[in-house]
Every structure is written in C-alpha cells, then in structure tokens.
Amino acid sequence: MKLSEIYSAMGLKIKLGFEDTSVDFSKGILVHIQPTQDRQNFLVNQYGKGTEESKSVLCKASHQTADYLLDLFEGEHSDAYKCMFLIDGVNSESLEIQTYTFQTVTEYKSAINIVVTDKLLEQTTIEKLKQDYVWDQLGMPALFCLNYKNKKKQNANIRFIGGKRFLIAQNTARGIIADSVGYLKEKYDVPVDIFVAPEINFVEQSDMPFVNDALAADIDKISNPASYFARWEAYDALSQKLLVAESEEFGEIRYRSYTFRTEVNGVTYECEVDEELDDSLKGKELGAS
Numbered sequence: 001m002k003l004s005e006i007y008s009a010m011g012l013k014i015k016l017g018f019e020d021t022s023v024d025f026s027k028g029i030l031v032h033i034q035p036t037q038d039r040q041n042f043l044v045n046q047y048g049k050g051t052e053e054s055k056s057v058l059c060k061a062s063h064q065t066a067d068y069l070l071d072l073f074e075g076e077h078s079d080a081y082k083c084m085f086l087i088d089g090v091n092s093e094s095l096e097i098q099t100y101t102f103q104t105v106t107e108y109k110s111a112i113n114i115v116v117t118d119k120l121l122e123q124t125t126i127e128k129l130k131q132d133y134v135w136d137q138l139g140m141p142a143l144f145c146l147n148y149k150n151k152k153k154q155n156a157n158i159r160f161i162g163g164k165r166f167l168i169a170q171n172t173a174r175g176i177i178a179d180s181v182g183y184l185k186e187k188y189d190v191p192v193d194i195f196v197a198p199e200i201n202f203v204e205q206s207d208m209p210f211v212n213d214a215l216a217a218d219i220d221k222i223s224n225p226a227s228y229f230a231r232w233e234a235y236d237a238l239s240q241k242l243l244v245a246e247s248e249e250f251g252e253i254r255y256r257s258y259t260f261r262t263e264v265n266g267v268t269y270e271c272e273v274d275e276e277l278d279d280s281l282k283g284k285e286l287g288a289s
Helices: 063-077 126-133 213-222 225-250
Strands: 010-018 030-035 041-047 057-060 082-090 094-102 104-107 112-116 142-148 157-162 165-172 175-183 193-196 200-204 255-263 266-273
Touching: 010 041, 010 063, 030 063, 030 094, 063 082, 063 094, 126 157, 126 165, 126 200, 157 175
Parallel strands: 104 193, 112 175, 112 200
Antiparallel strands: 010 057, 010 094, 030 041, 030 082, 041 057, 082 094, 142 157, 142 193, 157 165, 165 175, 255 266
16 A cells, blocks of 8 residues: 555645755655745655654755645645655655645544455455555554545445555444445545554454444544535645646747657657756646647
C-alpha cells in the first residue's frame, strides 16, 4: 500500500530549492513543511517509517509555490483538511514534492479490528488483506477510507482503499464487517479519511465479534457528503489558483513540429522547439495548442 496510489488526495507537485547538502533526502519519504518569518522560506524535515530523527533544512520556494503552501496551511489551520507531503524526486539542489490533502486524520489509542466474512475469505486471506489495505509509512498502521452513504437510512458503506482495489465493509451494531472487494476506477473524486491505530487487525467472523465504537462513530460523522464536498471545492480552488499563476509566469514557447506515440496510459506528444529548456520545467504539465 503506497500513498502515491491515493489519487483523489493528490494536489499539485511543487519544487523547493535547498543549499544544505548535509541531509540525504530520499524519494518516497514523507516530509514536514513549516513556514518561517520569510514567506518564501520553509523548514523541511523527513519523518515516518525508514527514517531516523532528521534535522530541518531551510528550503526556498517560488512566489507562486509559497502562496500555494501558505494557503494550504491556512486551510489546515481552519480544519478544512489535513495536509501531507511526499518527496517525489530529489535533484542536486531541489526537491520535487507531491502534496496531498485528506478530509481527516484520526488517531486511535486502541486497536482497530475489522471482521471479515467467511464468503470474503473464500477469495483472499487475512494476511493478504493486511498487506493490501494497511499503510505503515507513518510509523503506525493506518487505513485509507472512502466513506459515503448510497441511500438514506442505509448503514454507512465503507470503502478501504488498497491500490486499484477497495474493500467494502458495513458499519453495523456488531462492528465493522468487510464482506467484498471491488475495483477502483483510474480516477475518483471522493475525499479520503485516514484512520491510524497502534494495531489494525482483520479478524475471521467465526473468531469473535469486535466492535470499534470510536471508529464507528467517526465514520457516521464523516459519511455526510454536505460536509466534505464544501472542503474539497475550497482546496480545488487553491490548486487552480496556482496553476493559473504558473501558466501566466511561464508564457508560451513556439514549436516547429510534433510527433505522437500511443502508450498503455494514453498518447504522448513530443514537440520540437528552438529554445533550450531549463531543468525547472521537469515534472511540469504543459499545454499545447
């Protein structure tokens, strides 16, 4: 289970420059980003599984990236969402960081136990479920949850994400009961919640009936679509704001010709230009007309 598989939580990819080379940054590691008194400078340090205590490094952002980060922090401060940042690329003097936002990140003091029906265990195993649906990069196990109700007066239909699949469970008086598996579309637009606990266990239905009162109550709260789509629209507006600012700063580059090739994930266009392009364009999405 990887954070990069949670498509609907992805924000924009940003670039931060640094001069201190005493810290070895690694792709795929989570980072904290903290503002400083200088609005374009931020303190960055790695954390989570696979990292020891990491010192903070001063990083510099462009005006547009700084505005985007500060807007994200303002939204997080007002409880509109929770932010996470993942190193997506390491260059000699800069970091490429993928931003993520989640509706909530809730930490529990006791274990989360999910009952698995006998029917589901005919298709998979307890070990495979834990491998596919438990995320451990925070240093504690966690679940990603798409949570909504399909019909009025219906029990909350819970979908725990695991790569291209989701585990369907019901929030019942007897506990959280997982009964089937489905496949995710490549893109989905439902906000995501994270549940963190000291232990996350998948338990056979015949063993014992676990009830997670705290988790069940939280799922009921966040399964109301009116609350989270308003937050999601606010975050989407921030992303659009930065995209517009970056496109205005970039301007345009004329190309002489182009070729395209069909690949598994779509079509790739290669444009020939006369100008020499610098490394700052790497990882950027460009438009062509």
